[in-house]
Amino acid sequence: MEPVLLIGLKLPQDKAWQVDDYLDELKMLAENVGLDGRFRLVQKRNKPNPALFVGSGMVEKIHQLVVNESLTAVIFDDELSPAQQRNLEKILPVPVYDRTFIILTIFSERAKTKEARTQVELAQLKYEYPRLKKMWSHLHRQMGGIGGRGGEGEKQLEVDRRIARQKMERLETRLDRFEVGRNQRKKQRRNIQNVSLVGYTNAGKSTLMNQLTKANVEADDRVFVTLDATSRLWSIDPVLKVVLSDTVGFIRKLPHDLVASFRSTLSEVRDSDLLCHVIDASHPHLLELMETVDEVIKSIVANDVPHLMVFNKIDLVGDLERKTLKRAYPHGIFVSAVDKQGLDELRETIVEFFSYRIQIDDYLLPTDQSACFYRISDYGQVVHTYHDAEGVHIRIRGLKERLSALGREMPQLMTDSQAQHDLASAHEY
Ligand SMILES: Nc1nc2c(ncn2[C@@H]2O[C@H](COP(=O)(O)OP(=O)(O)OP(=O)(O)O)[C@@H](O)[C@H]2O)c(=O)[nH]1
Numbered sequence: 001m002e003p004v005l006l007i008g009l010k011l012p013q014d015k016a017w018q019v020d021d022y023l024d025e026l027k028m029l030a031e032n033v034g035l036d037g038r039f040r041l042v043q044k045r046n047k048p049n050p051a052l053f054v055g056s057g058m059v060e061k062i063h064q065l066v067v068n069e070s071l072t073a074v075i076f077d078d079e080l081s082p083a084q085q086r087n088l089e090k091i092l093p094v095p096v097y098d099r100t101f102i103i104l105t106i107f108s109e110r111a112k113t114k115e116a117r118t119q120v121e122l123a124q125l126k127y128e129y130p131r132l133k134k135m136w137s138h139l140h141r142q143m144g145g146i147g148g149r150g151g152e153g154e155k156q157l158e159v160d161r162r163i164a165r166q167k168m169e170r171l172e173t174r175l176d177r178f179e180v181g182r183n184q185r186k187k188q189r190r191n192i193q194n195v196s197l198v199g200y201t202n203a204g205k206s207t208l209m210n211q212l213t214k215a216n217v218e219a220d221d222r223v224f225v226t227l228d229a230t231s232r233l234w235s236i237d238p239v240l241k242v243v244l245s246d247t248v249g250f251i252r253k254l255p256h257d258l259v260a261s262f263r264s265t266l267s268e269v270r271d272s273d274l275l276c277h278v279i280d281a282s283h284p285h286l287l288e289l290m291e292t293v294d295e296v297i298k299s300i301v302a303n304d305v306p307h308l309m310v311f312n313k314i315d316l317v318g319d320l321e322r323k324t325l326k327r328a329y330p331h332g333i334f335v336s337a338v339d340k341q342g343l344d345e346l347r348e349t350i351v352e353f354f355s356y357r358i359q360i361d362d363y364l365l366p367t368d369q370s371a372c373f374y375r376i377s378d379y380g381q382v383v384h385t386y387h388d389a390e391g392v393h394i395r396i397r398g399l400k401e402r403l404s405a406l407g408r409e410m411p412q413l414m415t416d417s418q419a420q421h422d423l424a425s426a427h428e429y
């Protein structure tokens, strides 16, 4: 791996451990693209320097370290303005990157489906558009060297910008088409409860998804493995139809533009009836990660979607920490997706959450109509029946809207207010 230098800035409101923690994360991100962030420098400042982000003395220090240690790049933990990046690259002998660029590079390596590739390409273009100058070599190649015709009236940069804008429009249109398809599929999901797994990258969302729905979503110990939302029907209860969706992982210092590019995730999160916030309980700074996730969610959903805290990887947490967490989050669910601990409790809690959508009705089907009996189970779960001189007494559990449809569509059923279901003796389903 190529050795690189990581740069952090400590502003007055930042704690020292926070800056260090961010840089640990940046190191991990860099590793994901083959860079070894073995050196780091942190500068304390009241605010970033507008021209160079850090102070000029610091830039000199960076220069020296780069030369002495033969480093191949410098990565800033915060997003640099295009001007800062250009100025730094004029002074330093190696390329200058920032956190956003590294994240985008990881995204582009992970993107597999057409939609994911399109959204990553758009996010990259949006990032690079204001930085256009030198980056568009691949675009020039793609456009048959159009960038080389500098003398034809338009300046090189203007041509590049125009091409980039047209490309962004094309990508937006393509993404709109995916959205149309998604909305159509959603319409077919009437009577379905939508639950989304959201959380920090690497929290274990996909592992949990696979355990709960027997899906086959890729899950491993790298970041941003999931870029597309994946949805699966989750047989959680005989009458509830729950669709569970796995979504892209969030991370600190994720620019809003980038979040906005994850349309499939945004759409799942916005249309969810319930969010399961999956938290890596073994992370040393889980509170901070939880805050980040909360912030991202707030920025994308207008109304408050109810959410459930799911503390995952509990197998990695000692008894004492587990107790402390339980005390702090009495409504949290503690699970291990790998060891399958707590999954039943998670299921039960979700069924309980949706219980407001379920009701139990008693009906009487007169004896002369008993041939219709078989149709009733289309509307819900027949929990119990008994026969007497009047006919068949039926207790059914179902979604409220399905049971009102049952009342409308089978007028031969009578409401049975005198039902005498003796659950101990009668035939149960
Ligand atoms: N020990 C332990 N490891 C887990 C558990 N759940 C997930 N992991 C591991 O954590 C890593 C990340 O899991 P993923 O399911 O890919 O995480 P994710 O939240 O989908 O991550 P992204 O898609 O990258 O955002 C994998 O190496 C999993 O095996 C758990 O309960 N216990």
Ligand SMILES: [Mg+2]
Residues within 6 Å of the ligand: 205, 206, 207, 218, 219, 225, 226, 246
């Ligand atoms: Mg995943």
